[in-house]
Amino acid sequence: MPNIVIAGAQWGDEGKGKVVDLLSEKVQVVARYNGGHNAGHTVIINGERFVLHLIPSGILHPGILCVMGGGMVIDPWALEKEIAELRARGVDLGENLVVSDRAHVILPHHRALEAMAEEMRGERKIGTTLRGIGPAYEDKAGRRGLRMGDLLRPEHVAGKLAEARRNYELICRGAGRAPEVDWDALVVDLAGFGERLRPRIADVSLVLHREISRGYSILFEGAQATLLDLDHGTYPFVTSSSAAAGGVATGLGVPPTRVDGALGIAKAYTTRVGAGPLPSEIGGSLEEEIRERGAEFGASTGRPRRCGWFDAVVVKYAVRVNGFDSLCLTKLDVLDLLPEIKVCVAYRHGSETLSEFPADLSVLEACEPVYETLPGWGTPTVGVRSFTELPSAAQGYVERLSAMVGCEIGMVSTGPDRRDTLIRATSVLASWFE
Ligand code: IMP
Numbered sequence: 001m002p003n004i005v006i007a008g009a010q011w012g013d014e015g016k017g018k019v020v021d022l023l024s025e026k027v028q029v030v031a032r033y034n035g036g037h038n039a040g041h042t043v044i045i046n047g048e049r050f051v052l053h054l055i056p057s058g059i060l061h062p063g064i065l066c067v068m069g070g071g072m073v074i075d076p077w078a079l080e081k082e083i084a085e086l087r088a089r090g091v092d093l094g095e096n097l098v099v100s101d102r103a104h105v106i107l108p109h110h111r112a113l114e115a116m117a118e119e120m121r122g123e124r125k126i127g128t129t130l131r132g133i134g135p136a137y138e139d140k141a142g143r144r145g146l147r148m149g150d151l152l153r154p155e156h157v158a159g160k161l162a163e164a165r166r167n168y169e170l171i172c173r174g175a176g177r178a179p180e181v182d183w184d185a186l187v188v189d190l191a192g193f194g195e196r197l198r199p200r201i202a203d204v205s206l207v208l209h210r211e212i213s214r215g216y217s218i219l220f221e222g223a224q225a226t227l228l229d230l231d232h233g234t235y236p237f238v239t240s241s242s243a244a245a246g247g248v249a250t251g252l253g254v255p256p257t258r259v260d261g262a263l264g265i266a267k268a269y270t271t272r273v274g275a276g277p278l279p280s281e282i283g284g285s286l287e288e289e290i291r292e293r294g295a296e297f298g299a300s301t302g303r304p305r306r307c308g309w310f311d312a313v314v315v316k317y318a319v320r321v322n323g324f325d326s327l328c329l330t331k332l333d334v335l336d337l338l339p340e341i342k343v344c345v346a347y348r349h350g351s352e353t354l355s356e357f358p359a360d361l362s363v364l365e366a367c368e369p370v371y372e373t374l375p376g377w378g379t380p381t382v383g384v385r386s387f388t389e390l391p392s393a394a395q396g397y398v399e400r401l402s403a404m405v406g407c408e409i410g411m412v413s414t415g416p417d418r419r420d421t422l423i424r425a426t427s428v429l430a431s432w433f434e
Contacts, residue, residue, distance in 0.1 A: 071251020
């Protein structure tokens with residue numbers, strides 16, 4: 001199989017975990033390029049539910065090399081917990097998990113800073129996951145961060161933390177807060193992580209180039225999604241990493257010329273956790289019904305997800321930014337019983353009709369969705385494994401979305417299990433699988 005990147009086409013939680021898990025059978029390496037334990041990838045195998053936050057979902061396949069890239073931010077407490085939980089459930093990680101020496105470390109002061117920042121935002125809270133993600137990337141960009149490779153030289157850690165500590169204490173002073181970090185105890189803890197994680201910490205660019213030269217295939221796994229991407233998302237209501245496909249190059253040290261294709265994951269409707277605009281938000285009891293049917297509660301934080309109709313403006317934008325060759329449409333079955341289904345085809349902004357996604361949040365917030373209404377199919381599609389077996393209105397829905405966003409929909413997911421997936425024989429995807 002060629003080297004493919006998988007990225008979310010909306011605001012996250014599109015079901016990437018399941019698709020990565022499915023495609024892992026076809027590759028030798030799965031490499032994640034961004035984010036941290038703010039992500040929650042749910043995979044259901046033979047009825048057993050796994051939720052992964054940091055480790056690529058490929059780990060559930062024996063023999064697959066899983067790589068955590070330098071574009072990630074890693075909380076070593078969370079990483080060790082996830083490793084222990086997987087082990088307890090019989091998943092043997094062996095030497096199959098490699099962590100970039102360049103990935104930045106999430107530290108206790110990052111969580112403290114994030115709580116303060118969210119509090120100070122008042123009405124304009126981002127609704128972050130409070131895992132320290134944003135402040136860890138801030139320390140990285142501020143050139144005072146600690147990297148996973150630094151844990152291998154514990155004698156230097158205290159010195160490397162000095163600037164981050166100064167910056168944190170300065171902020172605390174300004175906010176009239178007492179700093180809450182015990183830095184001496186932290187240095188001891190970090191030395192322990194360095195010792196235990198030593199065999200896994202490596203130059204992942206080198207590892208991946210070696211795998212490519214052996215002819216092995218890589219699946220590049222993005223966390224979060226295009227509309228949460230720091231550059232391309234609904235800034236400032238975004239995460240702090242490069243979630244769109246472009247993150248592969250910077251987040252893994254694999255050049256764009258080594259990426260052969262891109263697969264976007266989009267839900268058959270839209271969801272969003274946290275604050276920020278969601279133009280096609282449904283509201284009322286229908287939104288609640290869809291939330292319940294789709295079990296739309298955050299895998300990481302348990303927060304209820306806001307639900308909207310499929311927004312073709314958003315997904316068309318994501319197709320452009322990521323260069324998707326194909327899309328996987330997930331959770332089609334959640335819409336099964338609706339008599340009719342709306343799709344947002346454009347935005348009305350004052351007297352203008354916008355067909356392209358705006359960068360300016362104040363414009364987006366003032367937009368009214370323009371809907372096209374499509375007929376529902378009123379029959380269960382759960383577990384359908386061939387496109388022609390879908391009810392004709394469901395086929396029509398998929399075809400119409402595809403035409404609106406300008407990209408084929410090569411895969412449809414019709415249930416949570418790995419097997420509840422159909423791949424269209426005529427799609428680019430099918431040719432990747434050959
Ligand atoms: P942060 O990533 O914790 O800084 O949160 C920033 C925004 O991204 C918030 O709106 C979060 O709800 C959202 N977010 C972060 N990770 C995920 C995810 O995995 N799925 C969906 N939303 C996410």
